[in-house]
Amino acid sequence: MDIAQLERGIVKGDRRALSRAITLVESSRADHRQLAAELVEALKGEGGVAREALRIGLSGTPGVGKSTFIEAFGGMLTAEGLRVAVLAVDPSSARSGGSILGDKTRMDRLSRDPNAFIRPSPSGAHLGGVGRRSREAVALCEAAGFDVVLIETVGVGQSETVVAEMADLFVLLLAPAGGDELQGVKRGIMEIADIILVNKADGDLKSAASRTCADYSGALRLLRKRAQDPEGFPKAMMVSALEDTGMQAAWQEMRALADWRRAHGHWDARRAAQARYWFGEEVRQGLLAQLAAPEARAAMEELGAAVAEGRTTPAIAAQALLERIGAQTGKRG
Ligand SMILES: Nc1nc2c(ncn2[C@@H]2O[C@H](COP(=O)(O)OP(=O)(O)OP(=O)(O)O)[C@@H](O)[C@H]2O)c(=O)[nH]1
Numbered sequence: 001m002d003i004a005q006l007e008r009g010i011v012k013g014d015r016r017a018l019s020r021a022i023t024l025v026e027s028s029r030a031d032h033r034q035l036a037a038e039l040v041e042a043l044k045g046e047g048g049v050a051r052e053a054l055r056i057g058l059s060g061t062p063g064v065g066k067s068t069f070i071e072a073f074g075g076m077l078t079a080e081g082l083r084v085a086v087l088a089v090d091p092s093s094a095r096s097g098g099s100i101l102g103d104k105t106r107m108d109r110l111s112r113d114p115n116a117f118i119r120p121s122p123s124g125a126h127l128g129g130v131g132r133r134s135r136e137a138v139a140l141c142e143a144a145g146f147d148v149v150l151i152e153t154v155g156v157g158q159s160e161t162v163v164a165e166m167a168d169l170f171v172l173l174l175a176p177a178g179g180d181e182l183q184g185v186k187r188g189i190m191e192i193a194d195i196i197l198v199n200k201a202d203g204d205l206k207s208a209a210s211r212t213c214a215d216y217s218g219a220l221r222l223l224r225k226r227a228q229d230p231e232g233f234p235k236a237m238m239v240s241a242l243e244d245t246g247m248q249a250a251w252q253e254m255r256a257l258a259d260w261r262r263a264h265g266h267w268d269a270r271r272a273a274q275a276r277y278w279f280g281e282e283v284r285q286g287l288l289a290q291l292a293a294p295e296a297r298a299a300m301e302e303l304g305a306a307v308a309e310g311r312t313t314p315a316i317a318a319q320a321l322l323e324r325i326g327a328q329t330g331k332r333g
Pocket residue numbers: 060061062063064065066067068069106154199200201202203205239240241242243
């Protein structure tokens with residue numbers, strides 16, 4: 001594998017090089033991980049200046065219309081001459097052979113658009129692994145000169161938090177609710193959302209969408225004001241991905257928010273905090289990997305038995321284990 005060649009290809013915008021590089025960062029082989037880390041490092045700040053895309057996290061429960069939305073929204077952006085990458089983060093990998101976007105026919109037009117690049121979720125990994133790989137894939141797309149990187153995740157479990165840690169903006173897609181209930185959207189997700197888009201605001205669903213939008217606007221007003229938000233944010237809006245309405249308005253709000261954050265220092269601060277988060281995550285993943293090594297597993301077994309038989313205590317045994325695998329314990333640190 002020639003890293004320098006891959007690097008040149010990516011910077012030139014060669015899609016095949018980008019695809020191959022993403023495959024490399026998705027690999028869990030130790031030698032691949034090393035090469036991937038080198039590649040991402042090499043691409044960081046080509047010529048001293050890092051290319052920067054607008055990274056938009058997009059979440060929504062199955063059936064809310066994510067694919068339809070991305071098709072309409074992404075198509076609008078490419079029609080404006082922007083280059084758009086779509087990545088998925090799906091730790092459960094339960095659907096369509098292990099990836100949200102595996103079935104590309106769901107984004108038929110966009111997948112054939114020369115200004116768009118669609119990449120399914122890496123399959124068969126736990127959330128920690130998927131998060132890291134996706135973050136590196138985002139960095140590769142940025143280096144390849146995409147203007148917008150959409151990071152899609154299905155609205156279950158913890159994946160929103162992971163996506164929020166790699167996105168500049170977070171958009172939550174909702175469907176019109178039947179009654180006045182707030183669809184059981186967890187408070188934590190409301191708190192990371194910058195823009196809520198109530199989709200399917202068309203036909204018979206229009207008035208329900210309008211009520212849902214008003215409910216969420218009210219709920220968002222009750223949330224604590226965040227320093228990184230200008231007046232009026234976070235906000236709820238209506239769109240119809242099917243009828244392709246509200247897309248321009250949604251894009252305008254996203255850009256307004258991004259511009260404001262750039263102008264007020266929040267953009268850089270957020271990216272810096274995210275870099276710090278991923279550093280911590282790498283350390284945690286590295287320690288977990290050490291625990292999975294055969295010697296560590298054997299020590300775990302041995303010390304576990306000693307604890308079970310009452311020959312030592314859990315705390316003392318844990319210290320002994322950490323010392324054996326060379327991790328810094330509080331005592332030595
Ligand atoms: N009326 C209406 N239907 C929509 C709209 N957007 C999507 N749908 C329909 O909702 C269904 C689900 O849309 P998808 O785009 O596949 O939804 P998804 O969120 O990607 O679904 P998952 O793959 O299950 O996560 C399809 O039947 C769409 O045609 C919309 O704006 N209005």
